[in-house]
Amino acid sequence: LGAVQVNHHRLSNPRAKGTLTASGVWGTGVASANVTFADGLLGVDTFEAAVLGGRVRGDASVRLYPDASIVAAQVTGESIDLGALPGLEGLLSGSLELDAELSGPLLVPHGQLWASARSIALSGHPLGDATTQASLDCTGVSIQSFRLGGAKQGSLDIVGRIGFDRTLDLAVDLYNVPIERVVPANLLP
Numbered sequence: 001l002g003a004v005q006v007n008h009h010r011l012s013n014p015r016a017k018g019t020l021t022a023s024g025v026w027g028t029g030v031a032s033a034n035v036t037f038a039d040g041l042l043g044v045d046t047f048e049a050a051v052l053g054g055r056v057r058g059d060a061s062v063r064l065y066p067d068a069s070i071v072a073a074q075v076t077g078e079s080i081d082l083g084a085l086p087g088l089e090g091l092l093s094g095s096l097e098l099d100a101e102l103s104g105p106l107l108v109p110h111g112q113l114w115a116s117a118r119s120i121a122l123s124g125h126p127l128g129d130a131t132t133q134a135s136l137d138c139t140g141v142s143i144q145s146f147r148l149g150g151a152k153q154g155s156l157d158i159v160g161r162i163g164f165d166r167t168l169d170l171a172v173d174l175y176n177v178p179i180e181r182v183v184p185a186n187l188l189p
Contacts, residue, residue, distance in 0.1 A: 013038075013039065014037070015036075015037060015038040016035075016036070016037045017034075017035065017036045018034070018035055019032065019033070019034050019035070020032065020035055029049070029050035029051075030049070030050060031047070031048070031049035031050075032046075032047070032048055032049070033045070033046065033047040033048070034046050040063055040064050040065045040066070041061060041062070041071070042060075042061070042062045042064055043059075043060070043061050043062075044058075044059060044060045044061075045059050046059060047059060047060075051077070051080060052080050052081050052084040052085065053079065053080065053081035053084055054077060054078050054079035054080035054081060054095075054096070055077070055078045056075060056076070056077045056078075056080075057075070057076050057078075058073065058074055058075035058076065059073070059074055060073035060074070061073070067105070068106040068107075069103075069104060069105050069106055070102050070103050070104060070105075070106060071103065072101070072103050073101065073102040073103065073111075074100070075098070075099070076098070076099050076100075077096060077097060077098040077099075078097055079095055079096075079097070080095065080096040080097075080098075081093075081095060081096075082094040082095065082096055082117065082120065091122065091123055092120070092122055093119070093120070093121045094117045094119050094120035094121065094130075095118045095119065096115065096116075097115065097116050097117070098113065098114065098115040098116075099113070099114045099115075100112065100113045100114075102136075108138040109136065110135070110136055110138070111136045112133075112135050112136075113132070113135070114132070114133050115130075115131070115132050116129065116130065116131045116132075117129065117130040117131075120148065126152075126153060127148055127149060127153055128149040128150035128152070128153040129148075129149075129150060130149075131145065131146070131147050132146040132147075134146075138164075139163055139164060139165070140161055140162050140163035140164045140165070140167075141161065141162045142160075143158055143159055143160055143161070143162070143170070144159065145157075145159060146158040146159070149177070151176075153177075154174065154175055154176040154177030154178065155173075155174075155175045155176070155177070156172070156173070156175075157172070157175070158170055158171070158172050158173075
């Protein structure tokens, strides 16, 4: 599991530091992180895990008291195999890269996501590459940009907002997408 060292400076202000390692966790292989705790602040430094054929790295600082909040958290994912997602094996393929940042109150953080995926295919049909930029706040997710496809496959562009109150305000643009990709062939005349 790793090693943890605890120093009791005062009972009211404990301190700890160590390395945590987990193996055999489904989908991750081995995950490890250096952790610290002092003055109510939990620090996770150099978190690293093998995830779905790729790597995920990150770090975070979380204030546990007096008010729980994410001071800062950052995650980077590289070469994540979309075809290894549970339930999508053999249906989806491609490789995902991502960067994400979070901060704010623990139960309602805000953040940013930047992601790109290469060579996406659905049921063996190539869809092209995808890119997205989105943000999170206490009311929902704003999609600044999402694009799937390219010149050969056509493209799908989405911008807008998905509210936590179940509202959708999305602009969707399909450009040069063959009708067979949108409507199943058996429904066409």
